[in-house]
Amino acid sequence: MEEKMFTRGGMDRLQARTDRENFPYPRGDGKVKLVNAAWLANHLHDDNLTIVDVQPNIHDYIQEHIPGAVYLTEGVLRVSNRGFPGSYSPNACLQESFRRAGIEADSPVVVYTGKGTFSSAGDGLGQTMMAYTLAKYGHNRVYLLDGGIDTWKSEGGELSQDYPAVEPSSFTAEVRDDYPIGYEEFRQIKDNDDVVVLDARPAKVYEGKGPWRKAGHIPGAVNLPWKSLMDEGNPALLKSNDELDMILEEHGVDRSKTVICSCGTGREATNEFVLLKWFYLYPNVRIYEGSFTEWVTHPDNPVVEGPEPREARAEAAPAR
Known part of the structure; x- marks a missing residue:
């Protein structure tokens, strides 16, 4: 029954969510x-x-x-x-x-x-x-x-005003460059049939109420506001997996495709990247760090206003 309910995610997604109560979640080496x-x-x-x-x-x-x-x-x-x-x-x-x-x-x-x-x-x-x-x-x-x-x-957790004594570490920065997708690659693949582009901004901003030089969103990007994934009273608390599953299904976030997370500056997109890549174990997730800010720095790039990913194309009037 559950397999039929979650056709796009299938059993892979169900397996990824079965141990939400067993922390750290999920299991594996993420x-x-x-x-x-x-x-x-x-x-x-x-x-x-x-x-x-x-x-x-x-x-x-x-x-x-x-x-x-x-x-x-x-x-x-x-x-x-x-x-x-x-x-x-x-x-x-x-x-x-x-x-x-x-x-x-x-x-x-x-x-x-x-x-x-x-x-x-x-x-x-x-x-x-x-x-x-x-x-x-x-x-x-x-x-x-x-x-x-x-x-x-x-939940009654203890609080403090003390500052810990911290010894500097030997951390070495080593970039994992397979997480982000750069502008040129993004532009080349974003409209492919096997790619889903998400825009994590609020709906009103996606539709055209933002501060950018051009209003709207990248053509083809599907609006999935990041706050819709979080508890209404606490924006740092994820909704239940059942609720998340339904939201992802409704927005066509298919784990068989490459999912590119974007937003305005690359910050809101981290919410959906973390969820899909590490908590839900989607196999192909990228993050467009430049997002809409970078997209509109190129004057020739088109944008779309309104709630639909692409502009409606009027059908040609029949010849008389």
Whole structure:
């Protein structure tokens, strides 16, 4: 019965979701896994565990954080490059940032964020952005805390205002360049029948209400707002697998195809990349880091406004 319900995903997807309650999730050797507050509470004092707090503002961290967590702002991950605003920082800069946080490539690191008790500026994306970047630059055991610090608190987790004594690590940045897809390759394959392009931005932005020089979205991109995958009250908490399955089916996210995750600047897309590649074990997932920002820097590239992936083509009037 379930096989018929999930025809595109089939048994592969069902197998990937059967052990959601067994953490770290899923099983196997994936670079990024999901853990929950109960798992972290049981492993909080493991000698080889590093906890990274990526709350939206340093004052959020100062006011409260999970015991032992080191603050690592998401802002170090990207800088302008030749004027383009959404480029990743140089390898040496990321390497030094991870070293100062005491992160070792083969030791587990738990990443979490929150709404921000002080700033109220958290949107939930900090932890997928950090998890993706760690894995891209060579980390092998990234654990993402489902629900972040807000779920941790709601389940009675201990909080601290102490700063841990951190010894710098010997982390070496080694880029896994099979995760992102560059502009030229993206442009060449995005319209292929075996490719699905997702746009993770909110529907109103996808349809044409964003800040870019051109309004709308990349032709052919299917709108799958990343927030639709998350709990309504906590943007760092994933919905149940049953709910996620239905959403993916409704949007035609077929695991037999290459799925390219995109958004506005490549940040929102990390949410869907992490979900599909590492939690749902899709075999061919890429992330277009340049996303819509890069697409519209090329004046000749077309865009589409409105809710449909492509513009409706009016049929020619019959000859009289």
